[in-house]
Amino acid sequence: MRIFLMAAALVAAASAAASPTATPRAFVDDLYARYRSDSFCPTCDGTAGRIFDASLVALIRKDEKLADGEVGSLDGDPVCDCQDPGGMKAKVLSVTQSGANAAKAEIELAFASEKRRMTFDLVTSKDGWRIHDIHTKDTPSLRKLLEDGIAQMSKAHK
Numbered sequence: 001m002r003i004f005l006m007a008a009a010l011v012a013a014a015s016a017a018a019s020p021t022a023t024p025r026a027f028v029d030d031l032y033a034r035y036r037s038d039s040f041c042p043t044c045d046g047t048a049g050r051i052f053d054a055s056l057v058a059l060i061r062k063d064e065k066l067a068d069g070e071v072g073s074l075d076g077d078p079v080c081d082c083q084d085p086g087g088m089k090a091k092v093l094s095v096t097q098s099g100a101n102a103a104k105a106e107i108e109l110a111f112a113s114e115k116r117r118m119t120f121d122l123v124t125s126k127d128g129w130r131i132h133d134i135h136t137k138d139t140p141s142l143r144k145l146l147e148d149g150i151a152q153m154s155k156a157h158k
Contacts, residue, residue, distance in 0.1 A: 024103035024122045025095040027129035031079065032090035032107075042079045051079065053123050053130040059146040066153035073149025074142075080109060081136050087112050095122075103129070 031051065034040045042051045049057055063072040076083045080090075093106040103122040108115055121133040134142040 022128070023095075024097060024105060024129050025092065027122065028092050028095060028105045028107065028120065032092075035080070035085050035088060035090070040085075042077060043074065050127070051131060053125055053132045056130075056132060056143065056146075059143060059150065062150050063146050063153075066150060066157065072153070073146050078134050078139075078142050079131075081116055081118055081134075081139075082109075082111070093117075100124070 031042075034042075041047055043060055048060060052060065060074060063074055066072065077085060080088055082088065089110040091108045091110070093108055095103055095105045097103040101124045105120040105122060107118050107120065109118065116136065119135040120131050121135075122129050123132045124130070132143075139145050
C-alpha cells in the first residue's frame with residue numbers, strides 16, 4: 001500500500017510539472033484559448049500577473065495610474081492588438097526557445113477583414129511562462145510604448 005501511495009504521489013507530481021503552461025508553446029496556446037470567454041481581460045487585476053511578467057504588469061499599472069481614469073498609452077488589448085477580439089482566430093506560427101528561460105512566439109491573428117502578426121518575448125517566472133514584451137507592426141515594443149507614455153504623463157503631472 002505504501003508503495004502504491006508513493007507511486008501515486010510521483011504521478012501527481014509529474015502531472016503538475018507537465019501543466020498546460022509548462023512549455024512556451026503551451027502557454028501561448030492556453031492564452032489564446034482563454035479568448036473563448038467573452039469576459040477574458042488579460043490586463044485586468046487578477047489576470048495580468050498570469051499573462052505578463054511582473055515588470056510589464058508594473059508598467060501597465062503605472063500607465064493606468066498616471067492616466068487617472070483617462071485612456072493611457074495602452075488603449076486596447078495588447079495580446080490581440082485590438083479593441084474587440086470578437087471573431088478572432090489565432091494561429092501560433094512558431095515558438096523558439098533561446099535558452100531555458102526565454103522564448104519568442106510568432107502569432108498570426110485573423111479577423112473578419114484582416115490578418116495581423118505579432119511577436120511575444122516570453123520569459124519564465126516561478127509560476128511559469130509570461131510575456132515580457134509584445135511587438136507588432138504599429139507598436140515595435142509594448143514596453144517602450146508604456147515607458148514613453150509614463151515619462152510623458154509624469155512630466156505633465158509636475
